[in-house]
């Protein structure tokens with residue numbers, strides 16, 4: 001039981017604040033490598049990433065490339081697939097919701113690692129056991145441990161990780177979740193979990209507007225309108241570099257882009273958000 005009682009301890013992971021510094025990853029290694037704890041065998045130094053920093057490049061054109069970062073530990077699911085796959089009670093969920101793999105009972109049960117949709121369980125070939133994040137419950141239970149947060153949360157220099165009681169509406173974590181966009185890991189469907197992801201980017205469309213090519217000059221202040229297939233309309237104007245962008249569009253929808261600027265012919269593009277796209281450099285034609 002946690003020394004600081006909480007009904008449902010959880011971690012909110014805010015991708016908008018994560019800068020891929022890996023301090024959380026290192027803190028996890030520092031805590032779990034080299035020795036066994038009350039709840040787990042030692043994490044191998046290589047090949048296991050209990051706090052896995054998932055990064056990817058966004059965009060299909062060097063004119064607009066962005067990165068996304070999603071620290072991805074075990075989600076501590078409400079109905080864990082790893083627990084369903086385990087025999088002999090080798091995976092259990094504590095009353096506070098933290099999911100633990102018993103290092104003794106799980107010996108030989110590789111199916112536990114294979115069952116996790118998040119890929120958060122690692123198979124230890126040497127010990128023949130599945131291993132994963134414990135949310136540092138062994139520390140948080142320990143009355144002699146001076147801290148009150150998992151090591152990864154403590155280590156984060158940018159408040160991208162926030163720990164607290166998900167069942168207390170007045171806790172910092174509950175307020176943070178209420179104020180941000182919850183972006184559930186797609187592999188978990190609509191299952192609740194004690195790790196809550198916020199602000200994972202979805203799709204962007206971007207482009208640039210310029211005057212006729214021979215002028216070699218970008219167009220500042222052109223109106224750009226995005227009309228989504230559900231009728232939603234978003235509007236922006238080109239910036240000092242002639243660039244426009246619509247961020248956080250839903251995936252796999254049709255989007256009509258209309259560009260207008262006084263004295264020039266309007267331009268229309270039909271786009272699809274199957275990926276992050278840089279649509280085009282649009283050279284405007286004067287109205288004759």
Ligand code: SF4
Pocket residue numbers: 073074075076077080081082083099115116117118119120121132
């Ligand atoms: S994320 Fe994977 S390992 Fe963690 S509780 Fe869910 S199914 Fe189990």
Ligand code: SF4
Pocket residue numbers: 017018019020021022023024025053071155156157158159160161
């Ligand atoms: S410590 Fe914080 S900012 Fe750094 S990678 Fe981890 S979550 Fe991101």
